Amino acid sequence: MTDKVETSIFVARGDCFTVCIFERQIAIQNDSLKVKSQTIPEDLGEIAAVVAWGKQFVLAHSSKLLSVWLVDEQSKATCTSRCGPFAKRLMVLQNLPECDTVLVGDAVGDIFTVCLAAASEPKLSFGHMSSIAALSSLTYGKDKKIMVASGDKDGKIRVAPFPAVYDITSFCLGHHTSLAVICLAFVGDRVLCASSDLSGDLLVHDISSGEVLGALQFAQMVSSIAVCSGGPSSIYIALDGEPFVIQLSLPSLEKVTQFGPFPGGVVSLISFDPSFLLVGTPQEPYFLKVALTGNAPNEPLQALTEALGIPQRLGTSCVIVSVPQAMREFTDSKRRRGQEDEEADT
Numbered sequence: 460m461t462d463k464v465e466t467s468i469f470v471a472r473g474d475c476f477t478v479c480i481f482e483r484q485i486a487i488q489n490d491s492l493k494v495k496s497q498t499i500p501e502d503l504g505e506i507a508a509v510v511a512w513g514k515q516f517v518l519a520h521s522s523k524l525l526s527v528w529l530v531d532e533q534s535k536a537t538c539t540s541r542c543g544p545f546a547k548r549l550m551v552l553q554n555l556p557e558c559d560t561v562l563v564g565d566a567v568g569d570i571f572t573v574c575l576a577a578a579s580e581p582k583l584s585f586g587h588m589s590s591i592a593a594l595s596s597l598t599y600g601k602d603k604k605i606m607v608a609s610g611d612k613d614g615k616i617r618v619a620p621f622p623a624v625y626d627i628t629s630f631c632l633g634h635h636t637s638l639a640v641i642c643l644a645f646v647g648d649r650v651l652c653a654s655s656d657l658s659g660d661l662l663v664h665d666i667s668s669g670e671v672l673g674a675l676q677f678a679q680m681v682s683s684i685a686v687c688s689g690g691p692s693s694i695y696i697a698l699d700g701e702p703f704v705i706q707l708s709l710p711s712l713e714k715v716t717q718f719g720p721f722p723g724g725v726v727s728l729i730s731f732d733p734s735f736l737l738v739g740t741p742q743e744p745y746f747l748k749v750a751l752t753g754n755a756p757n758e759p760l761q762a763l764t765e766a767l768g769i770p771q772r773l774g775t776s777c778v779i780v781s782v783p784q785a786m787r788e789f790t791d792s793k794r795r796r797g798q799e800d801e802e803a804d805t
Contacts, residue, residue, distance in 0.1 A: 468767075470739060470746065471511035472729050476530050477737065478516050479746070479763045480506050486766035487534040495534035496766040499526075503541075507549050512556040515539075517575075519549040525563065527575055542573055542581060553594035555621060557603055564591030568611060572622075585624045587611035596621070597643035597650060606666065608652050610638030616654055618666045629669035633662050642684040646692040646709050653694050653709070655681030661696065663710045672710035685728040685736060687751060695736060695751075697725040704728065704738060704749070718749055 469480040476489045483499040499506075504522035511517075516536070518526045523544040528536040548566040555562065559576040568587035573579065593610040605621040606628070614634030619627045634656040642653045643666070651672065652664045661681050663673035683697040692709045702720035707713065718736075719725070727739030731748055737760075738747045744759035 467506075468739075468745065469506050469509045470727065470729065470737070471509045471516055472731060472737060473511040473516060473530065474513050476511075476514075476534065477731075477746075477760065477763065478509065478511055478530070478536070479767060480509060480518070481767045484767050485528075485536060486763050487530055487536055488760060488763050488766075489530075489532070489534045492762065493534045494762045494766050495536075497536065500538070508552040510552045510554040510561065512554045515575075517552060517554070517561050519552050519563065521548075523547070523549060525549075525561070525573060540575075545571070545581060550591050551594045553596050553607070555596055555598075555605060555607075557598050557605065558622075562594055562596070562607065562609075564594055564609065566590045570594070570609060584622075585609075585617075585619070587613070587615070587617065589613050592638040593641040593654070595641040595643045595652075597645060599645040599650060606643060606650055608641050608643055608654075608666070610634075610641050610654060612637040614638060614656055616641060616652060616664070618652065618669075629664075629666050631662070631664035631666065631669050631671075633664075633671050633674070634660055636660075639680055639682065640684045642686055642694060644686045644692070644694065644709060651710055653684055655684065655696075661712065663712060665710070673712035675707075675712050682726055683728040685730050687730050687733055687736065695728055697728050697738075699726075700724045704736065706751075718751075721747065 471478050476487055479486045486496040488494045503526055504520040506518055508519040515529050525542040526538050527540045529539050530536050550566055551564040553562040561573045563571045568589050570585055571581040572584045573581050589612045592612050595608045598605050607621050608616055608618045610616045616631035618629050631652050636656045636658045639655045639657055644651050650666045652666050655661045657680055659677040659680055661675045662671055665672055677698055679699040681696050682699045685695045693706050696705050702724050704718040704725055706715040708715055721740045723740045723742040726741055729737040731737045734751055736749045738749050744761050745764045746760035748758040
């Protein structure tokens, strides 16, 4: 009997397209349902993270390079530029669409700013004491303020305005293991930070003070958090291995409703538009467009997986990446060590 090899699929959502990446294959589906697939140049290496906005997406590679891609109306992507190599392994990406900028977190805790419009070299902006585990940003208000939240493997969340990231607004504390996901949301007249860690803790902070406004403990890790602007003030979460998407109100974290079940469990959530979520599952059809209101049936994005050959090639062994790949490897190794410790104790 051979061990099953876990294979990752990366997915991101732009303004009018969804990009899906498996190994070195890219498939793009625009909102007119036109699908195109193509191959990533071999010298760029494997994918570590992806972000998308407007008509472009950015990839972080195992070669410590960034590649920038522009998507046309026919769903064809063109690599317009490369950036790097960086000194250390790239862990996470966060886009700042209003200023055409990407934040890049690496394996030693440094966070760089890359301005795509100016084709500038990476600029070291700020950092943490350990590897970056999660990044999030939010633009809000009439003057388009940008807040950035970053978390590391020590469980500390640092919140600051951009570009004055040296002027720290607050530290959001309370996690005792590595961060898994961070998500910022604008509720009423304040910005809230929802975050999860590897031990199953889900916290909501007021970023202006760092105060904890809501807390839940789950038996599993909260592997994905999404915010959709079209509904009430709430977040949508996926629990590692569980088949449901749970809607929780902000800031109290009271349960509103749940969606599902989804075969194989939910491993990824992406805000598709104000009224839909893109749900990733570890078996066919892999991607489902789920309506958050009304009774519309779930819509499988079958053409994307067919363009990559996923149903024929992977069976049920794939993982839709919601936390960064390096973070998933860290999580899996931590679980293995925990199992070994339990066996040693017995």
